[in-house]
Amino acid sequence: MNDAEYTCMIASLVKLEDLGEAENLYNEWESVSTNGDARISNLLLTHTSTETRWKSPNALTKELCKKKKQMEKVLACFKQAIGGVKIWDSIDRLVKEVYKKIEEGNIEGAEKLLVILRKAGHLTTEVYNSVLRTYTKAGKMPLIVEERMNKDNVPLNEETHELIKITSKMCASEVSSIE
Structure with a gap:
């Protein structure tokens, strides 16, 4: 990955x-970077200094993350970052973290991330299970999920079947128009 992708x-x-994963990724970048772009180290430094000024930084940050615009920024950055990825180890950690936030019920975000990963050729059963957990949390039933998994050559596992069973009893959502 290049410096822009790490950023x-x-x-x-x-x-x-x-911050733990951000620091791990920073350490990875530091070990492979040839130019030591200061903007990357400033990302962590700025957040740390901001934390000391806020009485409750986690509450404020959580509130920001709940807002759609914040998640849109995260997804846009993610889409840009995976453009040239050859090794997915670091990206897999980031996918899990993004879905952890999206699983709070952000169906649109879950579907957008699914499309980003589809275009990158990196769909897994765990990605689809995260999408299904998002629908479960939102109380909606995703349509044609098994067909989409088959089309994407992604196998269903025990958790997938259980999530489909749970969501099949919920109100149907619209078929995603996101591509």
Whole structure:
């Protein structure tokens, strides 16, 4: 990955309040970077100094993350970051963190991230299970999820079947028009 991709990924992790993973990714970047772009280290420094000024930084950050615009920024950064990825280890951690926030019931965000990962050729059963958990939390039934998984050559596992069973009793949502 290049510095711009690391910047996007670290910024996304900071916005998602996962400073531990952001720091791990920063350490990874530091070990491979040839130019030491100061903007990347400033991402963590700025957040740390901001934390000391706020009485309750986690509450404020959580509130920001709930807002749709914040998640849109995270998804835009993520989309940019995965453009040139060849090794998915760091990205897999970031996918889990983004879905952890999205699983609070953000169906549109879950579907958008699914599309981003589809275009990157990186769909897994766990990604689809995260989408299904999002629908479950929102109290909605996703349509044609099994067909979409088959089309994407993603196998269903025990958790997938259980989530489909749970959501099948909920109100149907619209078929996603996100591509």
